[in-house]
Amino acid sequence: xxxxxxxxxxxxxxxxPNVDLGxxxxxxxxxxxxxxxxxxxxxxxxxxDQGALRRHVAVFVGGRPAVDRIKLSDPVDGxxxxxxxxxxxxx
Amino acid sequence: xxxxxxxxxRKGLFEIARTKDGWDVAASHFLGDPISAVATIDGMTxxxxxxxxxxxxxxxxDRAGTWAEMAMPTFPEKPEDAEDDPHPWTLGRIWxxxxxxxxxxxxxxxxxxxxxxxxxxxETWSLVEPLWRHPDRKKWFGVAGGEMPGISSxxxxxxxxxxxxxxxxxxxxxxxxxxxxxxxxxxKGMVNEYMxxxxxxxxxxxDIHQLSQCPAHPDVVWCQHHSAIFRSTDxxxxxxxxxxxxxxxxxxxxxAHPTDPETAWFVPAEKDERxxxxxxxxxxxxxxxxxxxxxxxxxxxxxxxxxxxxYRHALAVDESGERLAFGSTSGGxxxxxxxxxxxxALDARLPPVAAVSFA
Numbered sequence: 001x002x003x004x005x006x007x008x009x010x011x012x013x014x015x016x017p018n019v020d021l022g023x024x025x026x027x028x029x030x031x032x033x034x035x036x037x038x039x040x041x042x043x044x045x046x047x048x049d050q051g052a053l054r055r056h057v058a059v060f061v062g063g064r065p066a067v068d069r070i071k072l073s074d075p076v077d078g079x080x081x082x083x084x085x086x087x088x089x090x091x
Numbered sequence: 092x093x094x095x096x097x098x099x100x101r102k103g104l105f106e107i108a109r110t111k112d113g114w115d116v117a118a119s120h121f122l123g124d125p126i127s128a129v130a131t132i133d134g135m136t137x138x139x140x141x142x143x144x145x146x147x148x149x150x151x152x153d154r155a156g157t158w159a160e161m162a163m164p165t166f167p168e169k170p171e172d173a174e175d176d177p178h179p180w181t182l183g184r185i186w187x188x189x190x191x192x193x194x195x196x197x198x199x200x201x202x203x204x205x206x207x208x209x210x211x212x213x214e215t216w217s218l219v220e221p222l223w224r225h226p227d228r229k230k231w232f233g234v235a236g237g238e239m240p241g242i243s244s245x246x247x248x249x250x251x252x253x254x255x256x257x258x259x260x261x262x263x264x265x266x267x268x269x270x271x272x273x274x275x276x277x278x279k280g281m282v283n284e285y286m287x288x289x290x291x292x293x294x295x296x297x298d299i300h301q302l303s304q305c306p307a308h309p310d311v312v313w314c315q316h317h318s319a320i321f322r323s324t325d326x327x328x329x330x331x332x333x334x335x336x337x338x339x340x341x342x343x344x345x346x347a348h349p350t351d352p353e354t355a356w357f358v359p360a361e362k363d364e365r366x367x368x369x370x371x372x373x374x375x376x377x378x379x380x381x382x383x384x385x386x387x388x389x390x391x392x393x394x395x396x397x398x399x400x401x402y403r404h405a406l407a408v409d410e411s412g413e414r415l416a417f418g419s420t421s422g423g424x425x426x427x428x429x430x431x432x433x434x435x436a437l438d439a440r441l442p443p444v445a446a447v448s449f450a
Contacts, residue, residue, distance in 0.1 A: 013145065014160070041160065045145040049166040049181040056144040086144035 002026065004035050004082045006042075014041050023079070028061055029072030031082055046084060058087040093409040093449040096416050097136065098424060099126035102442035104138050106450075107416075107424065114426050116439055120158065121150075128404065130188035131450040132197055137161075137213045139185035139199075147182050149199075151213045164199055164207035164216035166223075176229055178203040178239060187404055187446075188213075189245035193252045200242030204231050206257055208271070219271045222257070227276065230295045231262030243403055244302035248309050248326070256327050258299030258314065264327050280330035284318045285363075301403040302327070303345045308352035315345040315357060315403070322382050324352075333382035338369045344406035344417065353381040356408065356431055358401040358417055366400055373397040375417070377431050391434035392425060399423050404446035418444025 002021045010016035019035045026034075029051075036043040048054055052070045059066040062080040066072070076082065094109040095117075104126045108117035120138070127141040136152040149161045169180035183202035190197050199207040199216065206219040222228065231240035240262050248254035253270040256277075264278035276294040286296050298317035305311040314321040314330065319340045321330040334340070341362030348354035357376045361369045368374065372395070375388045393399075399419030406417040415431055418424045422444065424437040 010145070013142070013148075044148070044163050044165075045142075048146065048179075050169055050179075052181075054144070054146055 002031050002076050002078065002080050002082060004031060004084065007085045009086050010042070010045060013045065015039070016042060016045075025078045026076050027072060028059065028066055028068070028074040028076055028082065031076050032072065056087045058085045059083070060085070092411045092414055095131075095450040096407070096426070097129045097131060097138075097446075097448045097450055098418055098441065098444055099129040099138065099404075099446040099448075100418070100422070100442040100444050101125050104129060105441060107426075107437060113435065114437055116437075125445070127445055128185050128187050128199075129446055129448050130190070130197075131448065132188070132190040132212065135212055136450070137188045137197070139188075141184055147185050147201075149185060149213065149216075161213050162215050164201060164205065164218070166205060166218060167220070178229070178231070178233075183239050184241070186241050186243065187245060189247060191247045191252045192249060196252070198245045198247070198255070200245045200257065202241035203233070203239035204228060204242060204259060204262065206242050206245065206271075221272055222265065222267070222274045225274055227295060228262070231259055232296070233261070243299055246302055246304045246309075246312065246327075249306055250309060254326075256302065256304075256312070258302040260300060261296060261298040261317075263294045263297045264299055264302065264314070266327060277328050278330060279328060280323075280332075281314070281316060281321055282318065282332070283316070300343045301345050303347040303355065305347040305349070305352045307350040311347065311352035313345045313347050313355045315342050317341075317363065320345070320357065320382065331382075333378075335378075335382060335384055337376055337385045337387055338374065341366075342401070343403040344401050345403075346406050346408040346415070348412045349408065349410050350412060351379070354379045354412070355382075356406065356415060358406055360400060367398045368400075371396045371398065373399050373419075373423075375415075375427075375431050375434075388431045388434075390432065391427075391436070393423075393436075397421075402445055404448075405444050407447045407449050409449040414449070416447050416449070418447045420444070 004019045006016035060083040096107040098105040103122040104120040106118040125141045128139040134154045140148045166180040187200045207216040233239040243260040244258035246256040256266045263276045281297045300315045312323045320333040339359040342359045373392045399421045415427045422441040425434040
């Protein structure tokens, strides 16, 4: 089942717990939206105003970097893990 | 007179308080995080952490002293027919906060050029859309510490809250007289030296480093422009170049005197290619005759190997006009209690200073 893990760096600013979304396949965008439903303040830390991934946020789906950072259309298997890190670029 | 300063730096927000022994650091907040703007309005403090990874943020300290994160100023969804817009529809940086005489109203000037308004002291924000959707806004361009244009200054007419003037770096001076529904570029008389000759007098490519308005005489507005100092006596409609500036006319910061329309302060630097104090001597320049002449103030400031640059929001004057403070890119902070005649350095090595504000 998709589980979304957030970097512990976020805990400096706000609660960012791991979220278990259940066993259905979905897109990365749908997975993040489901997390933000329960944790709305997290959204602006991960996404920009247009809903794209922030430039210095890294997201891995099933161990691979997310490909579609704009529309977040990457498929997420029902048993995949999503990891949200701060990128090693700039920042 | 104000006994408290807020200093926004690359590594946190610092409170500098006046004690019987002088000025000292009294508290720090957001230690480690860049703070891009700070202002205290009606007993509450707004601060803008500019988190490198997680984007710009906005926090408010209420009158009881408790900090809480507020809703972010957010751009609307970018329409499909805006593909020719060279600038992102995403908040890049909150650059300044400006109060209005209307209770609870505050403006935020931002990069990439959005003006946001709050009517509840920063809890919620809305984009001033007529300015953002003005077709000439796409002609703004970015030199302001990055690739994006930014609203460097917001002036709210103390006589009429519907009269708002903004300075854009780079995009000229814009004004509304109907509370934000309609906007016009108004900076007649400004000239630049960084555009082709036939465009140097055009309105939009004027790089407005900072505007400052005399609160007691709001028609008097000073501008530290990229190319020179300008002064207007009709609320920004027409401008006259102030060519008596010493030791240079280049700089970022300007502060108008709160009551004397003839007095203003600047922190000059060697233009434009170097952007360091001329000859390594850090000075403040002051005019007391409307720009006809300038005094170069150096008492208490380092006069040897000083390479401090002072950003546009990093010079402040209190409501008395006697106390001033400025902070530098090298983390220096100097305070004057005699209108700039003499300065005392804060005994601290602060991170690079973005903004200074009397509470």
